[in-house]
Amino acid sequence: MSAVDDALAFARAGLERVTAHEVARLPGALLVDIRPERDRAEGEVPGSVPVERIVLEWRLDPHGEHRLDGLTEDTLVVVLCNEGYSSSLAARDLRALGLRRATDLVGGFRAWRAAGLPVREGPTEAVR
Secondary structure, eight states, X not given: OOHHHHHHHHHXXXXXXXXXXXXXXXXXXXXXXXXXXXXXXXXXXXXXXXXXXXXXXXXXXXXXXXXXXXXXXXXXXXXXXSSSSHHHHHHHHHHHTXXXXXXXXXXXXXXXXXXXXXXXXXXXXXXX
């Protein structure tokens, strides 16, 4: 097992990951899409907020001056990437910032699309 595999397993051990169908039934969840623009060209989850990974911690620090409007420590944040790998690491990092309900989408955007859930054409402009 590689070091990144170990880091991923450790990150996931601290998360209550959710499936695409579970996310679709979670009222009030903030769905954050960390995929780069070229990947969001495949489509986007309606209602998701694209936030580039490079600024994720600044935009989702519940006490930071650059945080998204309405974000608190109690906000349920579900991070998604293409296939559910980098989103697990990102959710772990958000928990370290104080977002105790941060988690990620198992299988990422591709699992969402494969589940037949709604997809909007992308990409929309990311929050910077």
